[in-house]
Structure formats: structure tokens, C-alpha cells
Amino acid sequence: MALLRRAYGAGPGHLAATLAGLLIAAYGIARIGQHGSWPRVAVYFVLAILAHDLFLLPLYTLLYAATWRVGRIGADRSRRVPVLRHLVVPTVISAVLFIAWFPLILRLPRFSGTLTADVSVYLSRWLIITAALFLASGALYAIRALRARGLPAQEAPPADGLAPGPPA
Amino acid sequence: MSALDRPRRQLRRLLAEGPGGPFDRARWTSPLRGPWMASFLSIGLAVLFGLDLLTGYLSYVAYQPGLPGNALTGGGLDRHLFGWTWPTGPAWLYGVTQGVHILAGTVAIPILAAKLWTVMPKFYKWPPAKSASQALERLSLGLLVGSSIFLVITGLIDISYWYAGLGFSFVAAHFYAAWVFLGALVAHVGLKLGVMRQAFRTRGVLAPLREDLRATAAEPFDAETSAPVAPAAPTVTRRGMLGMVGGASLALGAFLFGESFLGGLRGTALLAPRGQDVGSGPNAFQVNKTAAGVGIKPSETDASWRLELQGDPHKVTLSRADLLAMEQHTHELPINCVEGWSTLQTWTGVRLRDLAARAGVASPGNVRVQSLQGGGQFSHATLSGHQAGDDRALLALKVNGADLSADHGFPARVIVPNAPGVHNTKWVASMRFGV
Numbered sequence: 298m299a300l301l302r303r304a305y306g307a308g309p310g311h312l313a314a315t316l317a318g319l320l321i322a323a324y325g326i327a328r329i330g331q332h333g334s335w336p337r338v339a340v341y342f343v344l345a346i347l348a349h350d351l352f353l354l355p356l357y358t359l360l361y362a363a364t365w366r367v368g369r370i371g372a373d374r375s376r377r378v379p380v381l382r383h384l385v386v387p388t389v390i391s392a393v394l395f396i397a398w399f400p401l402i403l404r405l406p407r408f409s410g411t412l413t414a415d416v417s418v419y420l421s422r423w424l425i426i427t428a429a430l431f432l433a434s435g436a437l438y439a440i441r442a443l444r445a446r447g448l449p450a451q452e453a454p455p456a457d458g459l460a461p462g463p464p465a
Numbered sequence: 466m467s468a469l470d471r472p473r474r475q476l477r478r479l480l481a482e483g484p485g486g487p488f489d490r491a492r493w494t495s496p497l498r499g500p501w502m503a504s505f506l507s508i509g510l511a512v513l514f515g516l517d518l519l520t521g522y523l524s525y526v527a528y529q530p531g532l533p534g535n536a537l538t539g540g541g542l543d544r545h546l547f548g549w550t551w552p553t554g555p556a557w558l559y560g561v562t563q564g565v566h567i568l569a570g571t572v573a574i575p576i577l578a579a580k581l582w583t584v585m586p587k588f589y590k591w592p593p594a595k596s597a598s599q600a601l602e603r604l605s606l607g608l609l610v611g612s613s614i615f616l617v618i619t620g621l622i623d624i625s626y627w628y629a630g631l632g633f634s635f636v637a638a639h640f641y642a643a644w645v646f647l648g649a650l651v652a653h654v655g656l657k658l659g660v661m662r663q664a665f666r667t668r669g670v671l672a673p674l675r676e677d678l679r680a681t682a683a684e685p686f687d688a689e690t691s692a693p694v695a696p697a698a699p700t701v702t703r704r705g706m707l708g709m710v711g712g713a714s715l716a717l718g719a720f721l722f723g724e725s726f727l728g729g730l731r732g733t734a735l736l737a738p739r740g741q742d743v744g745s746g747p748n749a750f751q752v753n754k755t756a757a758g759v760g761i762k763p764s765e766t767d768a769s770w771r772l773e774l775q776g777d778p779h780k781v782t783l784s785r786a787d788l789l790a791m792e793q794h795t796h797e798l799p800i801n802c803v804e805g806w807s808t809l810q811t812w813t814g815v816r817l818r819d820l821a822a823r824a825g826v827a828s829p830g831n832v833r834v835q836s837l838q839g840g841g842q843f844s845h846a847t848l849s850g851h852q853a854g855d856d857r858a859l860l861a862l863k864v865n866g867a868d869l870s871a872d873h874g875f876p877a878r879v880i881v882p883n884a885p886g887v888h889n890t891k892w893v894a895s896m897r898f899g900v
Contacts, residue, residue: 306596311656315601318652322608325644328538334633338615338642345614346607349581350588354487357582386709393575393713394720398736400627407626415741422735426720 360385383438387430394423483591491694493586497706499684499692500664501673505707506580507661513573514613514650520566521643524803527551527559527885532831532847533900537636553855556882560801563885564725567805570620571721575713577613579706584691602656609649612642624738624804660690674704724806739806747865748873750808751800753886756871759838761892763871766837770876772860773895776824783823785876788862791815791823796857802886812880814861817853821898829853830899834879837892846888847900852881860893 298309305312329335395402401419483489529551530536530543552558588610594600616639623635668684681703683696723734734740743749756766772788774781795813821829830850838844852858858881862869869875874891881889 305598307598311598311602314655315598315605315652318605318648318650318655319601319608320648321651322605322612322645322648325641325646325648328543328644329638329641332538332634332637332641334638337632338638341619341638342608342611342615345618346611349610349614353578353581354585386712389709390713390716394716394736397571397574397621397717398625398738400622400625401736401738405627418741419736426716426735430716 360389380438383434384431387427387434390430391423391427394426398423480592487586487589488591490586490688493691494693494695494697496681496683496693496696496699497701497703498583498586500660500687500690501668501684502703502706503580503583503691504661504664505670505673506576506583506710507657509576510573510580511654513569513576514646516565516569517573517616518643518647520562520569521640523562524559524566524885525640527562527883528888529847529849532849534833534845535847537634537842538640550849550851551883553852553858553882553884556798556857557801557807558883559885560725560799560807563801563803563805564722564807567620567624568718568722568725570617572714572718574617574717575710577617579710581610586691586693602652605649605652608645609653612646612649615642616646626738674707676702676704678702727807727809737806739802739804747867748870750810750873751802751806752872753802754872754891756875756892759841759844761837761871766871766876766892772877772893774820774824775895775897776821776826777899779825781824785862788815788860788877791819793862794857794859796859796880796882798857798859798880798882800880800886800889801883811865812859812861813863813866814859814877814880816856817848817858817860817879817881817896820860820896821853824896824898826898833897833900834890834893835895835897836890837894843887843890846879846890848879848881848884848888852884853898855882857882860896 301309301312326335329338398419399405400407401416402423404416404420407416486492525543526549528535528537530538536543588606590603594603619631619635619639619642622631623639664684678699678701681699681701684690684692686692686694719733720736720740721734723730723732724737724739731740739751743751768784770785772783772785774783792815793813794816795811797809797811799807799809801807817832818829821827821832828850830853832848832850832853834846834848836844848858859879860877861874861880862877864873869878874893877893878891879889879893
């Protein structure tokens with residue numbers, strides 16, 4: 298047992314779980330290999346990871362920077378309701394819908410000639426949904442801002458816990 | 466002093482300290498990252514991806530790959546695991562399992578993204594592996610991340626009909642990538658269940674959701690988890706972040722789920738790939754493949770069309786008028802598409818088992834149905850004896866009281882309860898019983 302730990306770097310449970318999992322995965326990989334398309338599938342696997350690291354990571358960082366600024370604005374007691382947050386939330390939801398359905402929204406070339414379904418409707422639908430999201434968020438902001446105005450500054454509730462404390 | 470001293474020193478320092486940037490754990494400052502967040506998101510992913518594995522398995526069974534010509538993927542172990550007979554009832558079952566499959570996979574996207582965001586510091590580990598165990602663990606993790614993103618993206622591409630540049634067979638790639646995912650998931654759960662148990666034991670499962678911003682603190686740093694070395698002040702609560710993620714999931718689901726339903730709910734499927742308005746009339750429902758698109762010529766489906774029934778040893782040839790003269794049966798049955806949409810219509814036609822009897826076959830056995838379509842994966846399908854023997858399994862001539870339209874398979878199409886949509890072969894040319 299000690300020998301295993303020294304040579305492998307973990308206990309037998311770790312080895313068993315990893316090997317069992319990799320064995321199942323190896324079956325899938327072997328079968329893809331027999332289908333002849335494995336180089337392309339492998340490229341897609343790597344691209345999937347790279348796309349995440351090189352595209353989404355910078356996006357998250359920007360988003361984080363944006364919410365950080367919201368936090369700073371929230372610290373200013375004169376603005377108890379964070380306006381930026383009411384912009385960030387509908388923007389993110391709209392962006393997620395776009396990322397999932399962009400081939401439809403942008404009418405990208407389709408496996409067609411066989412399909413009658415019309416895809417011209419999706420761009421306008423997505424735009425209308427986006428507008429509705431911003432409208433709802435704006436209405437919510439207006440209600441919260443009106444409510445916050447009625448309260449004296451000291452008793453103002455931490456608007457959704459937005460006033461940041463001192464750096465941890 | 467050798468000229469190589471400086472590069473050597475630099476290399477030694479690089480190996481010892483790492484290349485910096487994302488490899489420097491101190492740069493990952495969000496206080497929300499940590500084992501609790503990773504574990505909480507994992508519960509959501511486990512439920513959704515678990516449903517996808519289960520319904521994906523059922524869908525593979527529904528295609529009955531053990532019958533001649535039905536398998537869309539290779540041999541291997543598959544047929545032994547997927548060989549059992551797919552039932553013909555309830556008729557809506559495949560509509561539910563595929564509706565769940567597409568819905569679960571789609572709403573998982575924001576949760577998967579949030580999970581990857583949470584554990585991202587651990588992807589940039591220096592050195593990448595210190596032991597054989599860490600190397601294997603990283604390999605399984607790479608397969609898990611790669612396969613989960615691959616499955617989501619290929620699934621979305623498939624239901625959006627955006628085939629540009631895929632360059633491989635969707636079915637085989639999606640299916641075997643699911644095997645890779647399953648294997649990597651087994652390893653991941655085996656290795657991380659302890660971390661999850663520990664995180665929930667220390668912090669509670671739901672307690673962190675109740676913290677306001679003042680109480681939002683980072684979890685203690687541990688190189689083995691994604692908790693930050695030097696956390697920044699929180700700008701959002703854990704509840705806030707998860708609300709954002711859940712809101713995005715809800716939005717994805719809200720504009721999609723209606724395509725599995727009929728009536729008013731269908732109108733909510735604004736962003737579903739098959740959520741278009743199909744107009745009105747007896748033949749106004751979704752078409753995947755048009756007659757023109759698959760090269761059916763009008764001269765093939767006019768009065769000269771004949772249905773060829775191959776029995777043993779009989780061979781019978783019937784015109785459409787002959788079929789209409791046989792006993793007609795009417796049933797309300799859905800088309801349940803693998804892409805997650807369903808549509809319920811009223812079909813009228815001849816029972817498949819009456820056709821078998823006409824060809825001199827007492828019990829239909831397996832039936833190979835061939836379309837006029839020149840080629841393609843679904844120009845033919847083999848139905849089991851169980852399917853062909855069902856009272857509601859029809860060779861339909863009419864829908865909603867009107868003749869089938871060209872795009873819905875005129876002169877005749879198969880409709881079998883609970884079969885995958887594409888096994889309801891259109892423009893039927895011949896049927897061979899007892900294959």
C-alpha cells in the first residue's frame with residue numbers, strides 16, 4: 298500500500314475510480330476511432346476546451362470587472378440602487394440565448410434543401426425578447442429606486458447587499 | 466561563466482515558480498470560488514446530465530439498432546446493451562424522453578459555464594502534474610470538460626440544422642462522446658464525492674444562499690480546491706450569482722419547452738428550432754424532409770405508384786385504390802422527433818398486420834420498410850414484429866381526413882406509436898415481412 302502511494306501518489310480508491318472511468322471513456326474513443334472521423338472529433342474536443350479558455354475566460358473577466366464597478370458605485374450612499382446591475386442581468390440572459398441559438402438567429406447556412414421550416418422569424422423574436430428583458434429590468438429598477446428614495450440614508454437596506462464592506 | 470547559464474537559470478526558475486499569469490493562484494481573487502460553489506453547481510449538472518445520459522440511452526434503444534439496417538453506429542458492445550425491444554406504448558413516451566433530453570441539455574449550458582468558471586483556477590496548475598495519480602486525474606478532467614462542451618455544442622448544432630463544417634456523422638460522434646463523458650464522469654464523481662460531502666458538511670447545503678453581501682466570505686484557501694489565496698471584497702452574493710445562472714437557464718428553457726407540447730403552450734417555444742408557425746389545414750404540421758428535397762419525382766407518386774409487399778413466398782402489388790378498398794383504421798398518434806419536438810395528428814390507413822396477412826404472413830415478424838427516397842440513412846427502416854403487430858401501427862393514406870400532402874409522404878407513409886419520428890417512413894415503396 299505504501300509502495301502504491303509512493304509510486305502512484307494516491308491511494309487505491311483513487312486508482313480504482315480513475316481506471317474504471319478511463320476504461321469506459323477508452324471504449325468511446327476506440328469506437329469513434331473505428332468510425333474514421335476521429336481526427337476531426339479530437340480537434341473539436343481540443344477546440345471546445347480552447348474556445349472556453351480563450352473566449353469565455355476573458356468574457357468572465359470583463360463581467361467580473363463590470364460587477365466590481367457596480368460594487369464601487371453601490372458604495373456611494375447617494376445611489377443605493379445599483380443601476381448597472383439592472384443592465385448586466387438582461388444583457389447576460391440575452392447573450393446566453395444568442396449563444397445557444399445564433400445559427401438560427403443569424404440564419405447561418407443550414408442542412409437544407411430538405412427542410413421547409415422558415416428561420417427568418419428568430420432574429421426578430423430574439424430582439425423582442427431582449428427588449429422585454431430590458432424593459433422588465435428597467436421597471437424593476439424604477440420601483441426599487443422610488444422605494445429607496447422614501448427611506449432615510451442611514452436606514453436604507455443594503456440594496457440587495459450591494460454596499461461592499463472593506464476589502465476582505 | 467558559460468553562455469548557457471542564464472537560460473538555464475531562467476528555465477529552473479520557470480519550472481519552480483511557474484509561468485505566472487493564470488498559473489499564479491494569487492491572481493484568481495473572486496471570493497465566490499470554492500468547494501461549496503463547485504459542489505452546489507455540480508448537483509444541478511448531475512441531475513441534468515444524468516437525465517441526458519438516461520434519455521440518450523433510451524433513444525438509442527428506440528432506434529432498435531439490433532434490427533437489420535437500423536444501426537446508425539458501429540457494432541462493438543452497443544447492441545448487447547441496447548438490444549431490448551422498444552415498446553409501442555404509451556405513444557407519447559419517446560416524445561417525453563426526447564423533450565427532456567433536449568431541454569435538460571440546453572438549460573445545463575449556463576450551469577456548466579458557471580461550474581467551469583468556478584473551478585478554472587485549477588486548470589492552470591503548475592506543474593501540471595506532480596505524480597502519476599495527478600496525471601491520470603488531469604487526463605480524466607480534460608476528457609470531462611472536452612466531452613461535455615462537445616456534447617452540448619453538437620447537440621445544439623444538430624437541432625438547429627446547422628451542419629456547416631461539422632465534418633463527421635452527428636449520431637456516431639454524439640453517441641460515443643457520451644461514452645467518453647460517462648467514463649470521465651465516473652472517475653470525477655469517484656474522486657470528488659468526498660470534497661462535496663466535506664463542503665456541505667462545513668457550510669451546509671443551502672446556508673450560503675442566505676448570506677447577504679456583508680456575510681459573503683471566501684472559503685479558506687486550499688491548493689486542492691478553487692478557493693482563492695487572496696480573496697477580493699465580494700461584489701455579489703452567492704445567491705446573486707446563482708440567481709443569474711438560474712435565470713439564464715430558465716430563459717433558455719422557457720422559450721424551448723413548448724415545442725414538446727400541443728396547443729397554446731407550443732406558442733411559447735419562441736426560440737425552439739421547430740417553433741415556427743406552420744399555418745392551418747389538415748396537412749399543416751412540421752416537415753423535416755420535403756419531397757422535392759429528397760428527390761421524389763411527381764411521376765413516381767401518381768396513379769402508377771404501386772406498393773410492393775414481399776411475403777414468404779408471396780409477392781403482392783397494390784395500388785393506392787387497392788389500399789383504400791381495404792379495411793381503414795383511424796388513430797390519433799404523435800410524430801415524436803429525436804430533435805425534441807412532437808406533433809399529434811389523426812391518421813387513417815391500413816393496419817400493418819393486415820398488409821402482412823395480405824402478403825400471406827400470419828404474424829408480421831420484423832418488417833423492412835423501403836421508401837422511394839434514393840438514399841440516405843432513413844430511406845429505410847426495420848420495424849420489429851412487436852411494432853408491426855400493434856393495432857395502431859398503420860400505413861397511413863390520409864391525415865386529418867385529407868389525403869397526405871407530398872411533403873408528408875403521399876401516396877402512403879408508416880405511422881407507428883412511440884417510434885422515433887424518422888422510423889415513420891414516408892413515400893413507402895415496398896415492405897418486406899419476416900426479415
